[in-house]
Amino acid sequence: MNVPVETVPMTASRKRTAPTSRFASWREHHGWSAGSSLKRLAQRPFGTLLTVAVMGLALALPLAFYLLLGNVQQLGRALGQDQTINVFLQNDQVAQQAQLLATQLRGRSDVATVTVKSPQQGLDELAKLQGFSGALDALDANPLPYVLVIAPRADLDAPGVARMSADLRDLRSVALVQDSGQWRARMDAMLGVGNRIVLVLAALLALAALLVVGNTVRMDIASRSEEISVLVLVGASGAFVRRPYLYAGIWYGLFSGVLAVLLALAIEFSLAAPITRLNAAYAGKLQLGGLPPWLLVAVPLAAAVLGWLGARLVSAWQLRRAA
Amino acid sequence: MIQFDAVSKRYEGGHDALLQLSFDVPDGEMAFVTGHSGAGKSTLLKLLAVIERPSHGTITVDGQNLAKVRGRGIAKLRRRIGMVFQDHRLLMDRSVFANVELPLTIVGIGRADRARLVRAALDRVGLLHYERQLPATLSTGEQQRVGIARAIVGHPPLLIADEPTGNLDPQLALEIMGLFAEFQTTGTTVLVASHDLRLIKQMKKRVVVLHQGRLVADLAAEEVL
Ligand SMILES: Nc1ncnc2c1ncn2[C@@H]1O[C@H](COP(=O)(O)OP(=O)(O)O)[C@@H](O)[C@H]1O
Ligand SMILES: [Mg+2]
Numbered sequence: 001m002n003v004p005v006e007t008v009p010m011t012a013s014r015k016r017t018a019p020t021s022r023f024a025s026w027r028e029h030h031g032w033s034a035g036s037s038l039k040r041l042a043q044r045p046f047g048t049l050l051t052v053a054v055m056g057l058a059l060a061l062p063l064a065f066y067l068l069l070g071n072v073q074q075l076g077r078a079l080g081q082d083q084t085i086n087v088f089l090q091n092d093q094v095a096q097q098a099q100l101l102a103t104q105l106r107g108r109s110d111v112a113t114v115t116v117k118s119p120q121q122g123l124d125e126l127a128k129l130q131g132f133s134g135a136l137d138a139l140d141a142n143p144l145p146y147v148l149v150i151a152p153r154a155d156l157d158a159p160g161v162a163r164m165s166a167d168l169r170d171l172r173s174v175a176l177v178q179d180s181g182q183w184r185a186r187m188d189a190m191l192g193v194g195n196r197i198v199l200v201l202a203a204l205l206a207l208a209a210l211l212v213v214g215n216t217v218r219m220d221i222a223s224r225s226e227e228i229s230v231l232v233l234v235g236a237s238g239a240f241v242r243r244p245y246l247y248a249g250i251w252y253g254l255f256s257g258v259l260a261v262l263l264a265l266a267i268e269f270s271l272a273a274p275i276t277r278l279n280a281a282y283a284g285k286l287q288l289g290g291l292p293p294w295l296l297v298a299v300p301l302a303a304a305v306l307g308w309l310g311a312r313l314v315s316a317w318q319l320r321r322a323a
Numbered sequence: 324m325i326q327f328d329a330v331s332k333r334y335e336g337g338h339d340a341l342l343q344l345s346f347d348v349p350d351g352e353m354a355f356v357t358g359h360s361g362a363g364k365s366t367l368l369k370l371l372a373v374i375e376r377p378s379h380g381t382i383t384v385d386g387q388n389l390a391k392v393r394g395r396g397i398a399k400l401r402r403r404i405g406m407v408f409q410d411h412r413l414l415m416d417r418s419v420f421a422n423v424e425l426p427l428t429i430v431g432i433g434r435a436d437r438a439r440l441v442r443a444a445l446d447r448v449g450l451l452h453y454e455r456q457l458p459a460t461l462s463t464g465e466q467q468r469v470g471i472a473r474a475i476v477g478h479p480p481l482l483i484a485d486e487p488t489g490n491l492d493p494q495l496a497l498e499i500m501g502l503f504a505e506f507q508t509t510g511t512t513v514l515v516a517s518h519d520l521r522l523i524k525q526m527k528k529r530v531v532v533l534h535q536g537r538l539v540a541d542l543a544a545e546e547v548l
Binding site: 021022024025026028029226227229230231232233234235236237238240 | 372374395398399400401402403406412413414425426428429430431432433434473
């Protein structure tokens, strides 16, 4: 160009614009995008609330299940600690044999305690239960065998308990083993299924939240196609055009994440009273937990990332179509 | 500044909007492109800004072969071309100042420099005291001048305008054309498409005449009567 330099200050001022100043103006545009996108959301409070509410509910649901599952798990653990195995000996076994077996079993590493219940004790227990005393009077001999009440070690898992019961069943002197192991195994399996359900649910609902943000941002972009075409015509880069919409996605995500956490906390709060009662019934042995603090922070942050991602995918697709 | 070499443009499913068009516009010149509606004036300007691509031929702008300009290069090219539209294309929800500032923000010029350049541009189109207003509160002629301020704020080496006076009365139209002539005197290459022959004749600049996509006359400024 044969143009004197002072008549093209654009070129000149671009050369004069130091990297720090360009960074400053880049940062300024980020600030402007964050602020103006927030303002636009505020200008359509109804639509914004609707999007945030739908997204927030979608994210709160897995949190609620997580909360529920965590408590069921704790409950199961607490109940599991109370579980004992009742070993009914053959009717021909006498006191001495029962004591001998009890001593043997106390030597096992997976056994915590063994109590021997005599037929008389069994009968006394039954007699205490209403309605039985009359029936018992009709018996001329005590039909009850010796019973060993075994408490497995508290940290023994379901397969461990099952193994122990199997060992006990194999003993010749044993008539019947009534064990809670099956119950524990079932519960562990159920919790495993529950955990998986929470994960799948969380993934599905996160996808739903992504779609909700994506669709909202898509409509945002569609309603501003004129502005976008002007920006593109005066030389805006894709990143520049996208920036406000990405911030909108981040805001939607952040707000709905906060909403989800608040909903989850409300559920936790509403469960607090019944759980306290339950805990009292278990003499304070239950340790029912709420949502861990890290989750309360992580959910809004993850939701913000989700919102950004939804906006990014949609804006890339839509702006490419507009170009 | 601009070279068209045997350029043809056929829109999808349409006929030829431009046919074997060849002409140059040297640096710092001002030229009009005229012709009836449908002659291909807008198409010609769109090719310059890479809004459309030619079907055949080569277009060079400021030494750059436009066929090789893609992706980010298109945005960078447009930053060096000031564009004025018949319908001014202002962002109606932003102030006059913000509208004119836009090309500078895109380039990443600092706040203080932006304010200085925006005020200088508004001053040149005589709208300095309107900077805080929204475009909707301005008259059509004033809106068009804001559009022009936005096009020249970054002092682009090339200014193109498509029917910039289409919506204006003759007096205002003449004022606007006067503005373009003024930018030319400061070294900017100016290309204006207009079907208003009477107005063009008053300006005494080079005139390129299109008819059905062909160049039918290329009159130097002295030849315009
Ligand atoms: N996007 C388009 N698709 C198809 N045909 C088009 C398109 N734009 C313009 N044309 C046709 O190309 C020819 C030239 O149009 P245009 O460049 O707008 O002329 P002018 O600006 O001189 O009135 C016209 O016949 C018009 O119908
Ligand atoms: Mg036209």
